[in-house]
Structures are given as C-alpha cells and as structure tokens.
Amino acid sequence: MDKFNFIEKIDQILQGDLDSEEKEKLLQEIRKDPEQWSTLEMLEQVEHFYEEEEKEKVKSQMRSWDKENNITAAPGTKHTPQNPTSPKIAQYWLPVAASFIFLLGMCWYMLSPGSELSSVTLFAENFQPYPYTGIDRNGSAPVHDNAYILYNAGDYDTALDQFSNMEDPEAKFFEAQAELATGSYESAKINLKEYLKFGGIYEDQAEWYLALACLACQKEGEAIGMLTQIGEKSNAYSDRANELLERLN
Amino acid sequence: MYSKSDTLGLLDQIRRSDEAVLKEIYLEHREEFINWLSKKFETNKDVGLEIYHDSFATMVTNVKKGKLTELSSSLKTYLFSIGRNKFLEQNRKSSRVLRIVAEESLVANPTTVRDDSQIIKLRSALHSLGDPCSKLLKLFYYQKASMQEIAIQLGYKNSQTAKNQKYKCIKRLKEMLSTV
Known part of the structure; x- marks a missing residue:
C-alpha cells in the first residue's frame, strides 16, 4: 500500500x-x-x-x-458541599483534575481509533489496576512474591514476565490486570476467563475487568452482556456497570 | 421556540455560524437550562452556566462536523440532554480524581510527560501550519467536507487537486513534527 x-x-x-x-x-x-x-x-x-x-x-x-x-449566573446559588464540582473544591483540585483529564485525553489519543465516545474511551475512563493487598487466599499470611511487589510498584512489564511463570489462579487475575495496564487486552480477556473458570476471591472483580477488557477490544456486544449481568447482581460493581450501560446505550 | 419543520433550516444556519441565530438560541434557553440543571441536580448556578456553555459549544460542533444532521426531538431537548450527560460525566470524573489522588497512583507518570510534549508539538505545528493547509485539514477532518466541496470552497481546479493538496499538507505537518 x-x-x-x-x-x-x-x-x-x-x-x-x-x-x-x-x-x-x-x-x-x-x-x-x-x-x-x-x-x-x-x-x-x-x-x-x-x-x-x-x-x-x-x-x-x-x-x-x-x-x-449584562447577564451573569444568578446569585444566591444553592451550595452543595458534597458536590465535587463546587467552586471551592474545584479550585483546590483543579491542577489534579486537569492532570487526570489530560491523562484521559492521552488514553483517548493513544488508544481510540474511532468515535469520540468509543468503547476504548469508556475503558480508559473506568480502568484502574486492582491493588494487590498482600493477602493470600485464606486472608491472612502476607505474600512476598516479587511479581506482586513489582505490580504494586507499577512495573507492569516486569511483573508480567513473572506472573506468566506462576501457576496460582490468583496470579492469572493480576497478570490480566498488568496486561490491561500495558494494552494487551486480548490476553487479559483470556486470563480473566481462565480465572473465572476456577473461581476465587476476585470473582466479582474479574467479571468487571472482563467487561472493561471487552470494551478495550471494542467488543461492545460482549461488554454489554457482561455489564448487564453485573448490573443485575448486587455487588460493588453493579452501579458502575449500570452507569456504563446507560452511556453505551 | 422552533418547530420541527424549522429545525433543518436552523441546523443549516448553525452550520454556517450564523451569529444572530446562535445568539438567539443561546439566550432563549440560557436561563431555563441553568434553572433546570440547578433544580434537577441540586447544583449551584455557576456550575449550571459552565455546563450550559459546554453543552452549547458541543451542540454547535456536533452540527458543524456533521454528527447532528437531523433531530428526532427539538433542539432544546437535544441541548438539555447534552447538559444532563455532561453534568453526570463531570461528576463521575471528579469523583474518580478524588479516589485516584487518595490512592496516590496518578502523579509522576513518565508516559504522561512524554505524551504531553507530543501534544504540545502537534498543537504548535497546527498553529503554524497556515493556510491553505490549516483550512483544508479543518474542512476535511473536522467539518467532514467532501473533496468536491473543499475544491469549490478553496478554489482548486477539481477534487483530485484538492486531494493532492491534502496529501502535501499531511506530509508537511509530519515533517514539522519531526523537526520541532
């Protein structure tokens, strides 16, 4: 060509x-x-x-x-302290908000090949790597695997090398997280599906991230199916899933 | 208030940046929009005005870039629905900013710094690109004008000449980016 x-x-x-x-x-x-x-x-x-x-x-x-x-916004406005967009808070967080919005813009710029509110944009707005809390599957002993330390430090590429050699199903979940963070969305989908096959403490999270991975891969139909399922449940991700569905529709 | 039959003509006037029409629509819905938003979302009117400005600008750019060519409802309904989405989106983003800051995971991202400079370079190159390239690229990539329309507007012999010129402009922009 x-x-x-x-x-x-x-x-x-x-x-x-x-x-x-x-x-x-x-x-x-x-x-x-x-x-x-x-x-x-x-x-x-x-x-x-x-x-x-x-x-x-x-x-x-x-x-x-x-x-x-000679018109301005009417005075005597209702001030709602909880509202994160109120001027006082907005002034304080403005530089941070600008950085964040810029980061979203970058994600859009780097990843989105299509429309401005594409599924990739929605992924970028909603994805954050799930933090590893250093607790094993029984919820007690701290785990010191180097992969997790690297993962928590944000060194996803090196962490990925190590996760790929680990057999633990939990490692599949965090491997998928690192893949989502580095743009390997298809591999992330495979790992999340594999994790869900075996089940574990991150099941709800894995479903949510799988839906996000589908958005990143521009598989909107698949994402909508996943989000609908999550939205019908009652867990920490249900409201966010319904919000995303509303935006996708 | 505009009827549906007026809407197509209205969209055409917006597309052509008819200032009198834009001003009329802007002033007609301004107060109602701000009052509606402040009542519906219990927000203050300064935020309402900011969202009205943002929504109105989005409506105009959607018309200009051909994203909005016809309306199934009134222009007012369309404008208010943009406003509702913008308010919800802004709140979602703000909440996420607070959460991210709490997790201390945003700042000092080396990728952000690198890309920032890329964007600045591109913006600077586009500013200094000058005409006819600037006009041509804006017509094609933003206003989604056809090569035939561009040829007529910019006085090229035919659509093929306009197309060749567009290719040269893209090449020039890339060269500017590689030398900045």
Missing part, C-alpha cells in the same frame, strides 16, 4: 465511511505498521484540535453575549 493509499484508508476510518467489521479489519492492518498507526493517531488529534478550537471560539462568543446583555 503506498502512502497516498494508506492515507485514504485512514480517512475512511476517520470519516466514518466503514461499518464496524470493515473498520476493525482495516485497523488491524494499520496497527501492523507503526508509520500508518502514528499517522492515524496524528490525524485523530488534528480533528480533536479543530473541534476544541471551535468550542473555545463559541464559548468566547457566549461570554461576549452575556456581557452585551
């Missing part, structure tokens, strides 16, 4: 000209070539740049209309 042609292919993805099967096939092809992949990422960012630029322009217009009409 020459350069002119591959840009045309990328354009088909960005312009939304393809159905999901064609898009996935083409994405797989593009993923194999780093130059094509970086061009796709760059052009996605171009689209995002112009959209943000336009939004800023419209917002500036709105502020000038408010000024022209």
Whole structure:
C-alpha cells in the first residue's frame, strides 16, 4: 500500500465511511505498521484540535453575549458541599483534575481509533489496576512474591514476565490486570476467563475487568452482556456497570 | 421556540455560524437550562452556566462536523440532554480524581510527560501550519467536507487537486513534527 493509499484508508476510518467489521479489519492492518498507526493517531488529534478550537471560539462568543446583555449566573446559588464540582473544591483540585483529564485525553489519543465516545474511551475512563493487598487466599499470611511487589510498584512489564511463570489462579487475575495496564487486552480477556473458570476471591472483580477488557477490544456486544449481568447482581460493581450501560446505550 | 419543520433550516444556519441565530438560541434557553440543571441536580448556578456553555459549544460542533444532521426531538431537548450527560460525566470524573489522588497512583507518570510534549508539538505545528493547509485539514477532518466541496470552497481546479493538496499538507505537518 503506498502512502497516498494508506492515507485514504485512514480517512475512511476517520470519516466514518466503514461499518464496524470493515473498520476493525482495516485497523488491524494499520496497527501492523507503526508509520500508518502514528499517522492515524496524528490525524485523530488534528480533528480533536479543530473541534476544541471551535468550542473555545463559541464559548468566547457566549461570554461576549452575556456581557452585551449584562447577564451573569444568578446569585444566591444553592451550595452543595458534597458536590465535587463546587467552586471551592474545584479550585483546590483543579491542577489534579486537569492532570487526570489530560491523562484521559492521552488514553483517548493513544488508544481510540474511532468515535469520540468509543468503547476504548469508556475503558480508559473506568480502568484502574486492582491493588494487590498482600493477602493470600485464606486472608491472612502476607505474600512476598516479587511479581506482586513489582505490580504494586507499577512495573507492569516486569511483573508480567513473572506472573506468566506462576501457576496460582490468583496470579492469572493480576497478570490480566498488568496486561490491561500495558494494552494487551486480548490476553487479559483470556486470563480473566481462565480465572473465572476456577473461581476465587476476585470473582466479582474479574467479571468487571472482563467487561472493561471487552470494551478495550471494542467488543461492545460482549461488554454489554457482561455489564448487564453485573448490573443485575448486587455487588460493588453493579452501579458502575449500570452507569456504563446507560452511556453505551 | 422552533418547530420541527424549522429545525433543518436552523441546523443549516448553525452550520454556517450564523451569529444572530446562535445568539438567539443561546439566550432563549440560557436561563431555563441553568434553572433546570440547578433544580434537577441540586447544583449551584455557576456550575449550571459552565455546563450550559459546554453543552452549547458541543451542540454547535456536533452540527458543524456533521454528527447532528437531523433531530428526532427539538433542539432544546437535544441541548438539555447534552447538559444532563455532561453534568453526570463531570461528576463521575471528579469523583474518580478524588479516589485516584487518595490512592496516590496518578502523579509522576513518565508516559504522561512524554505524551504531553507530543501534544504540545502537534498543537504548535497546527498553529503554524497556515493556510491553505490549516483550512483544508479543518474542512476535511473536522467539518467532514467532501473533496468536491473543499475544491469549490478553496478554489482548486477539481477534487483530485484538492486531494493532492491534502496529501502535501499531511506530509508537511509530519515533517514539522519531526523537526520541532
């Protein structure tokens, strides 16, 4: 495929000209070539740049209309201290919030080949590696396996090497976590399914992360099935599953 | 209030950035939106205004990039539904920020720093790209205009010439990124 042609292919993805099967096939092809992949990422960012630029322009217009009409947000507002978006808290957390939103943006930029609210974006917004608490399956003795220490320190690549040599089903769960953190979504799905076959203390968590892994792999149908099951249960992930379902719908 | 039959014409006026129309829609729904949001979610009106601005800007960009070409309900319903989603999304993100900070797992991520510089480079390159490339890329990638439309708007001989020019612009942008 020459350069002119591959840009045309990328354009088909960005312009939304393809159905999901064609898009996935083409994405797989593009993923194999780093130059094509970086061009796709760059052009996605171009689209995002112009959209943000336009939004800023419209917002500036709105502020000038408010000024022209001498109107401001009405005083005597209801202040809700619990509300995390209230100005006082927002001011305090602003730098942190900006970093976090930026991180999400990066995830979008690096991972999302399709629409702005793609399943990959939802994955990026919801995924956080599950912390290893150093407790064994009986809930008592501390475990000092190096893999877990590396995992908790965020060195997922090295931890992965060690997890792959461990037979313990729990290691499968954390191996999947490290894979999700490093972008190996398909492998993460396999490990989570394997963990669920045997069962263990992380069953609820494994179901939730499997649903997220499906989103990361852009298998929305599979993800919706998993999320529906989780939403019907009554565990720590049910509400989040229902929220995600609402957004997917 | 606009009827459904007016909506298509209205969307076209938004697409063309008709300032009088944008201002009319903006002012028409402003107070009602802020009051509705503050009542529904028990939030203060400053937050309501911020979300109204964000929702209105999203509505305009959705029309301009061809994501919104027709409406099954009124423009007001569409605008309010964007507002509702934005409020919920903002709250979800804020809650997650607090949780992440508590777990001390966010800061000092080397990947973030590296990508930050990539984005800054790209933004800087796009700012200095200049016309016609800037206009062309914006028309194609943001406004989703066809090559034929671009050729007419930017005065190229035909769609193939516009396409060749687009290829040159992408090449130039990549070169700028590799040298910045």
